[in-house]
Amino acid sequence: MALLLAYAIAFFGVPRVAAEQPADTGKIPPRAERTTAERTALALRLRQTYAGPPAAWPAPHVDPGIEWRELGLLPAVEHPPGNPYGTSKAALGRALFFDPRLSANGQMACATCHEPDRGWAENRAVSIAHGLVPARNTPTVRNAAFQRSFFWDGRAASLEDQAAEALANPHEMAATPEHVIDTIASNPRYREWYTEAFPGRPLEFAAVVEAIACFERTLVGGRSRFDALLRGDAAALTDAEVLGLDIFRREGRCLTCHHGPTLSDGRFHDLGLSFHGRSNEDLGRFCVTHDAADKGRFRTPSLRDVTNTAPYMHTGMFQLRGVLNMYNAGMATLKRQPFERDDPTFPVKSPLLKPLGLNRQDLADLEAFLGTLAEPATPGPQPQLPPGLE
Ligand code: HEC
Numbered sequence: 001m002a003l004l005l006a007y008a009i010a011f012f013g014v015p016r017v018a019a020e021q022p023a024d025t026g027k028i029p030p031r032a033e034r035t036t037a038e039r040t041a042l043a044l045r046l047r048q049t050y051a052g053p054p055a056a057w058p059a060p061h062v063d064p065g066i067e068w069r070e071l072g073l074l075p076a077v078e079h080p081p082g083n084p085y086g087t088s089k090a091a092l093g094r095a096l097f098f099d100p101r102l103s104a105n106g107q108m109a110c111a112t113c114h115e116p117d118r119g120w121a122e123n124r125a126v127s128i129a130h131g132l133v134p135a136r137n138t139p140t141v142r143n144a145a146f147q148r149s150f151f152w153d154g155r156a157a158s159l160e161d162q163a164a165e166a167l168a169n170p171h172e173m174a175a176t177p178e179h180v181i182d183t184i185a186s187n188p189r190y191r192e193w194y195t196e197a198f199p200g201r202p203l204e205f206a207a208v209v210e211a212i213a214c215f216e217r218t219l220v221g222g223r224s225r226f227d228a229l230l231r232g233d234a235a236a237l238t239d240a241e242v243l244g245l246d247i248f249r250r251e252g253r254c255l256t257c258h259h260g261p262t263l264s265d266g267r268f269h270d271l272g273l274s275f276h277g278r279s280n281e282d283l284g285r286f287c288v289t290h291d292a293a294d295k296g297r298f299r300t301p302s303l304r305d306v307t308n309t310a311p312y313m314h315t316g317m318f319q320l321r322g323v324l325n326m327y328n329a330g331m332a333t334l335k336r337q338p339f340e341r342d343d344p345t346f347p348v349k350s351p352l353l354k355p356l357g358l359n360r361q362d363l364a365d366l367e368a369f370l371g372t373l374a375e376p377a378t379p380g381p382q383p384q385l386p387p388g389l390e
């Protein structure tokens, strides 16, 4: 446990706990808009502040008792001791990630849904499922190296477990370990690459998922304009963007859950999107823990590169402005249907969500700030796949 904690701290910095703050009061009207002169003056001051050390930043609005970490640059990736980095291993993993021959129907690669030029995600609302409901929106695999759990409900504990499930999952590749092994065994080039990546190791499924996971850990961001600001480049953000950053940390209360270098607390929250009792019900974390308190909770996603991974939320039902409008209203509260009236396990929306009273200017600034988290387009061609099977 102590080791785990030390590991987490090395990764994400020392956690802090928010001090007592005055209680919030229900619904609030949008606050007054600012004049252009006021905006310019405030942006000038904030830009100097945020280009400086985080210790000098204004305190964020975080509820009492919530453990939070300041926004910051991504740390270096730590490859796990059981699957150390290797150049040939990552190269093999990269080819496999892009190779549709691993799937049951020979037509679907990891990259079919996690597309490099769509922020390693997909622009359809939910991924094409083979008759299984409900389907979920495809998350990005960029920066997955920094996550503690995988999938919207956190059911995989490592990228290796995740890749094994993605290959076998009827929602995804629908393959069997035997099919995957046969695909590699029957291709001389893949056999050669495998031997380079895993000298002396017999051809096995566990190694294949290690190669894919190793490749995924190389997909890291950190080249956004927000990163440039964090490195001290005060000119990296426009007035609207820097005002949006301040709203994100304070009046918008976003930092409560979206904090640290990845802008995610890695925890599970109910934002009122479980559709409990409806045909499209998805109980999220509850599907893993079977604890009623987890009904409707989903893992806070990272917001890095978020403007390249529309649409949003596990349902993929929203565009960015829609998401921001919902947060401003404190998110919708799911209504109980008659048969749910006395259900003690009915999902409860997170008490951390409160009406914000942001005006249209604020929402536009917040959206502008989220745009500064965009990564530059990934250059480079897709990998050369070994030619057809012999
Ligand atoms: C048919 C589309 C599809 C294919 C193919 C696919 N994925 Fe996914 N991937 C998804 C969806 C949808 C989710 C979220 C599912 C959930 O949360 O239950 C996901 C989740 C993930 C995650 C977790 C991300 C996070 O933030 O937790 C990783 C990592 C990942 N996939 C890697 C892979 C790999 C590796 C492959 C190939 C072996 C693959 N995926 C193939 C659609 C796909």
Ligand code: HEC
Residues within 6 Å of the ligand: 248, 252, 253, 254, 255, 256, 257, 258, 268, 269, 270, 271, 273, 298, 299, 300, 301, 302, 303, 306, 309, 311, 312, 313, 314, 315, 320, 323, 324, 327, 328, 350, 352, 353, 366
């Ligand atoms: C109570 C914790 C919490 C707070 C506060 C919070 N978020 Fe979230 N956020 C989440 C969770 C959890 C999800 C995923 C919910 C789901 O899919 O059901 C999410 C999803 C998102 C998404 C969609 C990302 C994607 O890839 O689909 C965006 C954008 C977002 N939040 C921005 C914000 C902004 C901006 C604020 C402040 C106005 C904010 N969040 C406040 C927990 C929170």
